[in-house]
Amino acid sequence: MSFGVPLLLVSLAFVPALLAVYGWQLRRRRSQVVRFSNVAVLRAAGAGTGSWRRHVPIALVLGALALLGLAAARPTVRAQVPTSSSTIILALDVSGSMCATDVAPNRLSAAQAAVRTFVEGQDDETKVGLVVFSGFAQLAVAPTADRDELLAALDAVSTGRGTTIGAAILRSIDAIAELDPNVAPADVVDEPTGDGPAASDPSPTPTPSPSSTGGGAAGGPGGARADVAPEIVVLLTDGANTRGVTPGEAAEQAAARGVRVYPIGFGTANPTQLACTPDQYGGVVPRGRDLGGFGGFGGFGGVGGGSSGGRNFLVVDEVALKQVAQTTGGEYFAATDADGLRQVLADLPKHVTVSEQDVDLSAAAGVLAAVLLLAGMVVSLRRATS
Template identity: 60%
Template sequence: MGFAQPLLLVALLAVPVLLGAYVWQLRRRRRVAVRYSSIALVRAAAGPVRSWRRHVPVGLVLASLALLGLAAARPQVRADVPVSSSTVVIALDVSGSMCATDVQPNRLAAAQQAVRGFVQAQDEQTKVGLVLFSGFSQLAVAPTTDRDDLVAALDGVTTGRGTTIGSAILTSIDAIAELDPGVQRSDPVDAAGAAGAGALSPTPAPSSTRPATDPGAPGGGPGGPASSPGGLAPEIVVLLTDGANTRGVTPQQAAQQAAERGVRVYPIGFGTKNPTQLVCSRDQLGDASPRFGRGDTSQRYTDAGGRNYLVVDEPALRVVAQTTQAQYFSATDADQLTSVLRDLPRHVTVQQQDVDLSAWFALAAAALLVGGLALSLRWSTLS
């Protein structure tokens, strides 16, 4: 157990001081007591007396003061506490690499099925939003309880070039900010080449013109009015991707903004480390999508440094999870992905937080004080 205001523990010094004063007063009374010629006559007149009774109320009052001193210092313990998830924003990677067939029938089809099941399994009070990202990120469905809109959007996704993980996180933050006044919209990031490369949404994103967050403003940080205990917002982001960020704001930059707003981002790395050929269905390709051919993908999707963009960038995703006080998950096939999404609420709704116990200490102090006064009144009337 720790204390948020340990300096206030100095108030506990009042307890031994008052105890010393009480003992001194008892001794003083003995010295100035009236002397009778026969102590036996006094005892007979007073009846049987239990000397310890008169000390009990004083002891209870002193114990009450000690508990009040501890309460003033705000005692805290680290414990698992429930954190509600009233809104879940799913950021789904729809880049061309999601056509890899190392997961049957391909990664995107398996992800669509798993996310569809996750959406339909949520209760009626939980709002779910959908962000799609490839070469740019966009809010496909604002957080809603209408499952039909979400399923329709999932069924109609098409693939594109590029993977903008960082942009997807910022778009998810903005979607949450529309619902929660305690969460600020994302700040602009210095990525001059990102817009030209198509890393941002084709529609003007509000985050690109919004001023920087003021930590002193309402909702300007993790301690905003709508944030949950411990600085965590009740809304979360589930980021599902199979590759690495290829352009725009980095995942680490975006994760820092999410952490400043108390938004947790749970990344899910999907796919194996040995991707095979890319085969998209006609619906997944769309009219504007390039037609990925069959054959070896090891060269076409490898950068100059040997980085394969078809393989999950686990180090970056782990940093995102750690930065936002969340957890990283890995899924190499459809069954594992379904299992991760099914078990996700158990990881999301319980967090390690500092629980303030000052109210319980104050309540115990009040109970001792009332008990001491009640005993004092009762025993004084019986004597």
């Protein structure tokens, strides 16, 4: 337990002081008792005066005073409490690798179907936003309770070149900041345009600083935050970051604002062929690519990622995603097929409805003090009228 105003704990000293005064008064009263020669009469006159019940009113008053002093010091405890995830940002990977057919009919179609079921299962009070990312990240639908608008945007997504996981997290933060004044927008980060391993990115990325209005401060990977935003980010990707800000850097910004990110790694470790519908290609079939004959990965690096520097960008970078989850206080999930993805999304509310927060006990202590004072008054009145 910690206290917001620990100096006010000195007020608790009044409790033992008043208890000492009460004891002194009892002793003084005994010393002034009139002596009777008839012991029977004395016993009858003082019947019940030695009972412990006569001390109940003062005990209740002293307990109430102690609770009021405690409440004044603003006590808080760190506890697991339920949170209402009133807003969920779905960040969906639409890079070309989502055309891989290791998940039938392809990763993108399976993801769209699973996300559709997830969205339709939310209650009317939950707002859902959609961020889509490939070579860049954009907010396709601002958080809304309009399911038709959201599902229409989900059905209309098309693939692009590159995978910007870090940028998707930053765009999600911005979407949350539009709704929650306690969450500051993401810091601006320069994002190179070339694909390739994020580690080889020569451009400096500024170290994110905790927001003055944000939910808390990041304590590094797994670090404690002063508060947790009720909004969450669910990030679904099948590959690795190929450009721009790294997922780890973006996660630090999310953690500084109390925003939890729940990454979902989708797809197998052995992707087979690539095939998307004309709509999923955005109406433009990649050159040398037949929609019926899938071919290999070699010429598809520009659309789906390919491999570079020893990293196969068609396979989930679990190390990076687990780090994102640990840094932000979320949890990482893996789904290798369509059924697994639907199950992960179905179980997600069980994991996000509880979070660790600082709970202020001042109000509870004040209410309990009022109850004790009322009880003390009732007991005193009953003794006076009995």
